[in-house]
Structures are given as C-alpha cells and as structure tokens.
Amino acid sequence: MVPKIFFHEARRYSTTTVIATQLLTDRVQRMLNIDELIGNASEVVRKRDDLYYAEIQPGVPLYEFLYSHDDSISRDTKLQLQIAIDRAKRINAEEFAACDPVGALGLFDGTDHAQIDNALDFMLLIRDDLRINPCASEQFHESCKFAFPNLEFSKEFPGCFKTFKEGHQQYAGQIVDCFSALNDEWRYENDEDLVAYLRKFSAISKYKTTLEGDGRRKPALTFSFKDTDESVIKILCEPHMKITETDKEGDGEFRFNRIYFSPRPQNGKLFIGHAGKHL
Structure with a gap:
C-alpha cells in the first residue's frame, strides 16, 4: 500500500433528490473549508474522471453545474467550487486501488471510505495513516x-x-x-x-x-x-x-x-x- 489519499469522490457529489439552495451552499462551503485545511497541511487532493459526471442535482452533472450560468448558488461560491475541483490532481484506478487509508471529500453522505467533512475527520485520517504507513x-x-x-x-x-x-x-x-x-x-x-x-x-x-x-x-x-x-x-x-x-x-x-x-x-x-x- 502507499500512504493516505484525499479525493473528491463522485458518489459524494451525487444525489437523487433536489437540494435546496441554502443547504447546497452550506455543503459546498463545508467542503471548501476542509479542502483549504488539507491544502494548508501540504496535502494534495485528488480526483477521478467520473467526478464530473456525478449528478449534483437530479439530471444535472457536475461539469454542467460548474460551468453553466444558473443561479442555484452564488457566482462566488460556484467559482470557489470550480477552482477546488479543477485544481485537484487526477489519479487513475490502478493508483487509487493502492492507497490506504482513503479520505473522501464531497457534499453528500455515503461512502465506503473515511468521510472527510471537518477538522476532526481530517485529524483521525492522519492518525490512521501514521499507524498504517509509518514514515x-x-x-x-x-x-x-x-x-x-x-x-x-x-x-x-x-x-x-x-x-x-x-x-x-x-x-x-x-x-x-x-x-x-x-x-x-x-x-x-x-x-x-x-x-x-x-x-x-x-x-x-x-x-x-x-x-x-x-x-x-x-x-x-x-x-x-x-x-x-x-x-x-x-x-x-x-x-x-x-x-x-x-x-x-x-x-x-x-x-x-x-x-x-x-x-x-x-x-x-x-x-x-x-x-x-x-x-
């Protein structure tokens, strides 16, 4: 195994129900906060190609949501989300399969990995990595x-x-x-x-x-x-x-x-x- 990875998980950007504007804004801001924390720790957030096809609203894939001009969330918040997603480094399936532990960022609940939504989640994953991959x-x-x-x-x-x-x-x-x-x-x-x-x-x-x-x-x-x-x-x-x-x-x-x-x-x-x- 190789050390920990933080990544934007497509599953955590997918929903089958319409999300209200304020709730969606709050979830985006929560993700942006943890993305910033990870960056401040000199960690790199990754992504897989399927991320852009996750339906952030029913029938609306993430790529369309990010680059359209709808007003579902404020322009500034959407721009921050776009920057965070675009600057994430791509990782292929083979590289991803070798990683442990895995921290999943996103907007919605549901993952087979460690769900990273706040500073405590981040801290606990770092501890797991210290146990699994003592450097x-x-x-x-x-x-x-x-x-x-x-x-x-x-x-x-x-x-x-x-x-x-x-x-x-x-x-x-x-x-x-x-x-x-x-x-x-x-x-x-x-x-x-x-x-x-x-x-x-x-x-x-x-x-x-x-x-x-x-x-x-x-x-x-x-x-x-x-x-x-x-x-x-x-x-x-x-x-x-x-x-x-x-x-x-x-x-x-x-x-x-x-x-x-x-x-x-x-x-x-x-x-x-x-x-x-x-x-």
Missing part, C-alpha cells in the same frame, strides 16, 4: 503536528524518534495511541494530586504513566521548546508513558521506551519533551 522520523513528526493539534513537541523532535529500539516504525501504533490519549484525554487540574491523576490516566490510556522519582534527574528531563514569540523556553517533563513492546503481535521482549511530557498545559498546548528510549 521516516522527519515526516512522521510533521504529520504528528496535524494529527495532535493540542500537543507541542520539543526541539528533541524528530531526532528522538530514532532512539526507539529497532526504530519508531515498530512502535507507530502505540506512539499514536499515547499521543492520542494525551491530545484528547488529558484533563489534569493544577490543584489535583498528580500521582493519583497519573494512575487514573493510566487506566484511560491503557499505558502505564508514572512520575520520575529521582529529583536529581530534573536537568535531564528539562527540554527546550519554541515559545509563541519564537524564543526558547525550558520546561520540565517528568511524567512519562511507558511503551514496553513493539506493535508486532506476540512480541514478548520487554523494552524501555518512554514519552515524557509536562502535566500542565500552556495556551491550550500540552508539552511533549521526548519520545524514544528511557532517559
């Missing part, structure tokens, strides 16, 4: 920025990925599990008992999460991050999630890999100091 550390790190928008990665990244025994690709599923839990589930309040919360989080994430017990190791667990004004700040990351085996089923060898993080988010971001070998 080199640099690209893995770049994709993590979009898959886990609530996390801020230290300047240790992406180099620290290379410290996983046998390479981070062997642990990609578990790395995604841990980052997902930190991004989606971390709810620590400053007045809580941190050790007690880490036990609770271990149950939520299904990964043992503990606190460094040796105060003398604080310097080794202090990492550099880029602040909002581009200056460098130092943050202590003592809590850590433990990754003790590879993704390979039946792997019984115990490993000492860790994800170190700061328990206190700042400006909506949870700081991740290191992912790799035990420090």
Whole structure:
C-alpha cells in the first residue's frame, strides 16, 4: 500500500433528490473549508474522471453545474467550487486501488471510505495513516503536528524518534495511541494530586504513566521548546508513558521506551519533551 489519499469522490457529489439552495451552499462551503485545511497541511487532493459526471442535482452533472450560468448558488461560491475541483490532481484506478487509508471529500453522505467533512475527520485520517504507513522520523513528526493539534513537541523532535529500539516504525501504533490519549484525554487540574491523576490516566490510556522519582534527574528531563514569540523556553517533563513492546503481535521482549511530557498545559498546548528510549 502507499500512504493516505484525499479525493473528491463522485458518489459524494451525487444525489437523487433536489437540494435546496441554502443547504447546497452550506455543503459546498463545508467542503471548501476542509479542502483549504488539507491544502494548508501540504496535502494534495485528488480526483477521478467520473467526478464530473456525478449528478449534483437530479439530471444535472457536475461539469454542467460548474460551468453553466444558473443561479442555484452564488457566482462566488460556484467559482470557489470550480477552482477546488479543477485544481485537484487526477489519479487513475490502478493508483487509487493502492492507497490506504482513503479520505473522501464531497457534499453528500455515503461512502465506503473515511468521510472527510471537518477538522476532526481530517485529524483521525492522519492518525490512521501514521499507524498504517509509518514514515521516516522527519515526516512522521510533521504529520504528528496535524494529527495532535493540542500537543507541542520539543526541539528533541524528530531526532528522538530514532532512539526507539529497532526504530519508531515498530512502535507507530502505540506512539499514536499515547499521543492520542494525551491530545484528547488529558484533563489534569493544577490543584489535583498528580500521582493519583497519573494512575487514573493510566487506566484511560491503557499505558502505564508514572512520575520520575529521582529529583536529581530534573536537568535531564528539562527540554527546550519554541515559545509563541519564537524564543526558547525550558520546561520540565517528568511524567512519562511507558511503551514496553513493539506493535508486532506476540512480541514478548520487554523494552524501555518512554514519552515524557509536562502535566500542565500552556495556551491550550500540552508539552511533549521526548519520545524514544528511557532517559
């Protein structure tokens, strides 16, 4: 398989019922928003030739809708839709069949692939791709920025990925599990008992999460991050999630890999100091 693909799916542009003007406009705008998000992530949206023959209204193929002068939606909205469709890169059936995972853009519900309508759908497909197609550390790190928008990665990244025994690709599923839990589930309040919360989080994430017990190791667990004004700040990351085996089923060898993080988010971001070998 080759990595993920986002594409305008003909099926998602087809309908057998007349769609009211406002609803159609809303659906087009929703698609344009996600198309822009995908472009901002330096991803390319694809299309197949059958797209232009999808009936966006009963008896009205997409190509006719895009280039006619009817007033079913505003001229500006139609022009934006035309630009988005036309700039999508063509992909043939053979190339398409090799892609996994597949994200389908469109206006209407109904697809055998992952339906991409909003930022959450996009984020989850990026996570699936990280599991299925773990790439080199640099690209893995770049994709993590979009898959886990609530996390801020230290300047240790992406180099620290290379410290996983046998390479981070062997642990990609578990790395995604841990980052997902930190991004989606971390709810620590400053007045809580941190050790007690880490036990609770271990149950939520299904990964043992503990606190460094040796105060003398604080310097080794202090990492550099880029602040909002581009200056460098130092943050202590003592809590850590433990990754003790590879993704390979039946792997019984115990490993000492860790994800170190700061328990206190700042400006909506949870700081991740290191992912790799035990420090």
